Amino acid sequence: MNMLKMLKSTFSLLVIMLLSCNQTVFATDTHEGEAKEEDPIEAMMHHLGDANEFHIAGDWSIPLPCIAWSDDGFMMTMSSSFEHGHKAVNGYVLHHGILMRVVGDDFPRDKTVDVSFGHGHSNDEAHGHNTHDHDHGGHQTVDETGITGSSNENDHEAEETVHVETVKYGSATYNLEPCMSLQNTASSWQDFSITKNVFGMLLAMVLLLFIFSKISKAYTTREKQAPKGVQSFFEPLILFMRDEVVKPAIGEKDWKRFFPFVMCVFFFILFCNMLGLIPIFPGSANITGNIGVTMMLALVVFVVVNLNGTKDYWMHILWMPGVPTFVKPLLTIIEVLGLFIKPATLFIRLFANITAGHVIILSLVSLIFFFKTAMGTSGAVAGVGLAVPFVFALNLLELFVAFLQAFVFSLLTALYIGSAVETHDDHHGHEHATM
């Protein structure tokens, strides 16, 4: 009961920290005030992607901090103060759920102002700017979404200019600039917001710290006794990984050096996968289904494997012994490509498996909505009766896939590390890995 209390108090502390800034759970206007048609693809992408808030149901969301850094310094605010795109805070707006910076020297960067975006075809002029912050009487005007270079803002034609998102403030239209990323390396600001995925990863980290400190303490306090509780749940997993995966793959000499790393990778991916399966607040973040997260995991594995490569490892890649010389350059090229492709397969496999699972479950759930639009409420009920058993079965399969993908990632990590640290004297009378 002590550990349960500790977990509960820490979790509530985390939740309170996050919710205590502005308003907590509150009802907002729907996006841009129009009737939001239920586009199932868009709903699915909304569930699969990252966001600056935890959207629970309808208008309820739990806001998350938005943090940005640019030449003007740090900006930190809760995502609720953007009011779904009606306000610009310190020169930033939340445009379609993405944090963007307003470009323009004359845009006020030290207060919260009302802005408007365009969708729809009404030709109302924007009302005068409202400089009072947090005023809920935000004027809702709809204009054409601006297109760069077109001075005529009521122009319905899409010209061949580059399409850049814009925002209207007062009588002027300003361009918006997304954050620095692989697609915009020339951006002026960087986004450090705590999004759903970041929050999920932090939560996984906290859970890992708690659970494993509890387990390791149990080995000293209950030394001669049978394992109990959390320790007895995780001990078979840990021993299995040690005896069937890490020790055979890396070898007797160095496995202890890399065992913590492989365990870290395994349990982190496992916890992130399982958090993604929970449909409600602490867990609705699709963490390992985000290719950036998995790419960084594979990057870490790449760095660890190659930093620990022995001379034999590099010889085998660059100038392998035992092969005729005229074929060696070709094999070198292939091996160097393989050096990058092997971690790439790691992260693509994990990303694709988890995302595919989520897509299937979301498609089956949106089947219920298809039935509703086709046949009304009775159709929706029939859809529920059809979809719920499938979704249940698929969630069980996804749980299995969560374990399996974490296991395969860490198995391959251990194998790559093993191939990097093995030296040739290990080959005499040494049992190779099972794969």
Added chain:
Amino acid sequence: MGFGLAAIGAGLAVIGAGMGIGQIGGKAMEGISRQPSAAGDIRTNMIVAAALVEGAALFAIVVALLVVLLK
């Protein structure tokens, strides 16, 4: 047209995955029938090999998704 081809490509990839995993399962069954005491080891390795083959099929799914989403 790109969407249709992407769908066909994804379907072809699944054919490959199905054949591969079917073979893995079949050989695993044979192995278990030859030596029932090794059933646990064989089952573990079968699942690992199936995950790797499925990874290859999922690369094709990722390419199809790229075609559809980055249109």
